[in-house]
Amino acid sequence: MELCAMIEIKAPVRVRFAPSPTGYLHIGGVRTALFNWLFARHYGGQFILRIEDTDEKRFVAGADDDIMASLRWVGIIWDEGPDIGGPHAPYVQSQRSDQGIYKTYADQLLAAGHAYMSFTTEEELAQLRAEAETKGLKSFRFRGRERDWPLERQRELAATGKPYTIRFKTPLAGETRFSDLVRGANEIVVQHEQLQDLVLIKATGMPVYHFAHLVDDHLMGITHVLRAEEWVPSTPYHVLLYQALAWNLPVFAHLPVILRQDGKGKLSKRKDDVASNRFWERGYLPEAMANYLALQGWSYDDKTELMSLAEIVERFTLDRVQASGARWNPDKLRDMNGIYIRKLPVEVVAERTLPFLVKAGLIADPPTEEERAYVRTLLPLVHERLEELGQAPELLECFFKPVQPGPDGYDPALLIPKKLDAAQTVGFLRAAHATLTAQLDWSAEALEVRLRALGDELGVKPGPLFGTVRVAVSGRTVAPPLFAMLAALGRERSLARVAAAAAALA
RNA sequence: GCCCCCAUAGUCUAGCGGCCUAGGACGUCACCCUUUCAAGGUGAAGAUCGCGGGUUCGAAUCCCGCUGGGGGUACCA
Numbered sequence A: 001m002e003l004c005a006m007i008e009i010k011a012p013v014r015v016r017f018a019p020s021p022t023g024y025l026h027i028g029g030v031r032t033a034l035f036n037w038l039f040a041r042h043y044g045g046q047f048i049l050r051i052e053d054t055d056e057k058r059f060v061a062g063a064d065d066d067i068m069a070s071l072r073w074v075g076i077i078w079d080e081g082p083d084i085g086g087p088h089a090p091y092v093q094s095q096r097s098d099q100g101i102y103k104t105y106a107d108q109l110l111a112a113g114h115a116y117m118s119f120t121t122e123e124e125l126a127q128l129r130a131e132a133e134t135k136g137l138k139s140f141r142f143r144g145r146e147r148d149w150p151l152e153r154q155r156e157l158a159a160t161g162k163p164y165t166i167r168f169k170t171p172l173a174g175e176t177r178f179s180d181l182v183r184g185a186n187e188i189v190v191q192h193e194q195l196q197d198l199v200l201i202k203a204t205g206m207p208v209y210h211f212a213h214l215v216d217d218h219l220m221g222i223t224h225v226l227r228a229e230e231w232v233p234s235t236p237y238h239v240l241l242y243q244a245l246a247w248n249l250p251v252f253a254h255l256p257v258i259l260r261q262d263g264k265g266k267l268s269k270r271k272d273d274v275a276s277n278r279f280w281e282r283g284y285l286p287e288a289m290a291n292y293l294a295l296q297g298w299s300y301d302d303k304t305e306l307m308s309l310a311e312i313v314e315r316f317t318l319d320r321v322q323a324s325g326a327r328w329n330p331d332k333l334r335d336m337n338g339i340y341i342r343k344l345p346v347e348v349v350a351e352r353t354l355p356f357l358v359k360a361g362l363i364a365d366p367p368t369e370e371e372r373a374y375v376r377t378l379l380p381l382v383h384e385r386l387e388e389l390g391q392a393p394e395l396l397e398c399f400f401k402p403v404q405p406g407p408d409g410y411d412p413a414l415l416i417p418k419k420l421d422a423a424q425t426v427g428f429l430r431a432a433h434a435t436l437t438a439q440l441d442w443s444a445e446a447l448e449v450r451l452r453a454l455g456d457e458l459g460v461k462p463g464p465l466f467g468t469v470r471v472a473v474s475g476r477t478v479a480p481p482l483f484a485m486l487a488a489l490g491r492e493r494s495l496a497r498v499a500a501a502a503a504a505l506a
Numbered sequence B: 001g002c003c004c005c006c007a008u009a010g011u012c013u014a015g016c017g018g019c020c021u022a023g024g025a026c027g028u029c030a031c032c033c034u035u036u037c038a039a040g041g042u043g044a045a046g047a048u049c050g051c052g053g054g055u056u057c058g059a060a061u062c063c064c065g066c067u068g069g070g071g072g073u074a075c076c077a
Helices: A002-006 A027-042 A063-074 A093-098 A101-111 A122-134 A151-159 A209-219 A229-244 A276-281 A286-294 A309-315 A330-343 A346-359 A369-385 A389-399 A422-438 A444-458 A462-474 A482-489 A491-505
Strands: A014-017 A046-049 A115-118 A165-168 A175-178 A188-191 A199-201 A224-228 A251-255
Touching: A014 A027, A014 A224, A027 A046, A027 A063, A027 A224, A027 A251, A027 A276, A027 A286, A027 A309, A063 A276, A063 A286, A093 A101, A093 A209, A101 A115, A101 A151, A101 A165, A101 A199, A101 A209, A115 A151, A165 A229, A175 A229, A188 A229, A199 A209, A209 A229, A224 A229, A229 A251, A286 A309, A286 A330, A330 A369, A346 A369, A346 A389, A369 A389, A369 A482, A389 A482, A422 A444, A422 A462, A422 A491, A444 A462, A444 A482, A462 A482, A462 A491, A482 A491
Parallel strands: A014 A046, A224 A251
Antiparallel strands: A115 A165, A165 A199, A175 A188
């Protein structure tokens, strides 16, 4: 009961996703954005996109466009953001920093005695840390010596041109507690002695995440902060900062991390193949990705897994978000993608497959009308075999490229069915060639009737006979159904390939 | 090291004190269908609900400890 009361959510809800443009967005980021978006939509609120580019060193030009493309791909649409603006523009922190927004509040904290100018340089800090380490035992918690100086003295030193950071005067004693919707009713308690004097504004004048995000969240009217679990340890700083600024706290909900496939740590860009654009490049459908991602940490009930975005929006609530980490499972994603591909009308799959065939060089760029039509006739043969659209080129290759036995093509040994020899196989192929040459009706149905009859005439089971012809025609043992393949390939090419196969073994 | 979070099959999860002889899905295996491969159908294996204590008539569900895993510990986000 208590839990229900706590998670009752009143509109209007405003949430944000605030990525840092340091590279492409990985799948974990997409998940976090998705949960924010689902939450906003479920409660009829707003979802805001904000670019947090306060890290000048790791900034990657163009990363913001890449990130936005990833979000749009899975169907996330923001109500306010860097590209479309909004009542709280700009939505890019470097621009907001230029406007002096963060400085204003830093000054306010300075004046109120909640912050101070720290003249300790990064090098000195590194040395202090190293010293603390050699002395062993105690962990290093930095408190600047200037924290007790009068503000005037700090200003005088700053006036000499000595570089400084602005640090938060974190309370030395006591504790901070806060609650988290995902982690339930229990409050998280942190002792202040575990904290240190956090940098608010860097020596460059740029704010640090901990400060900038909070100023913006307040200014932008963010009501709920849904972010990944890795932010839990720094939340006490944020709470303290809200209190120092006399601002209302948003509601926190820390989403479970997505763990690597082997379970050893969270997903990382360097070690894991999880860039979101990799998935559309390989032919994942955004609807499948959204569905899978929604299930990484959230569930609807004990049975339902396949849901459209609209259904997920309707059903998404935070009380069904899990606190424990979810391991990245590409097998499950692939399976789900296959289901979504099969659910799509075959003409649509044909259309969506075109770019992959173009990229593989199988058809022209852009595809001609004939090619498009041909792909439409081909797709039913592979539709249900596709788990990634990117597999289409390999499966359809034999319809666009020559197939021949020998060093430049397939291994002729593949033609010979199990327990049979080359001589017998040549017999099959010649018989098949003769039969097919006489065959005028080239429909799959007619071909099937004719070749089954041939099997009876030869006294062979369908398996070996069809298998040989399959290899002759496609160059591989695993291929779409034979008769449809022959029909799609056409009379001439089929006959030529069967003849070439017979010749190779003769 | 210190702090914080988490803990149901290999994986994702359902479960909010009796409906649980623990449900679903991925993966695995078998069988059916079948011209190969898939898809589809049927079924199986796989969880002493991490371990140990409590609380209770009754615990996967509540409490404590332990263990394990994860996260954090930057003038990164």
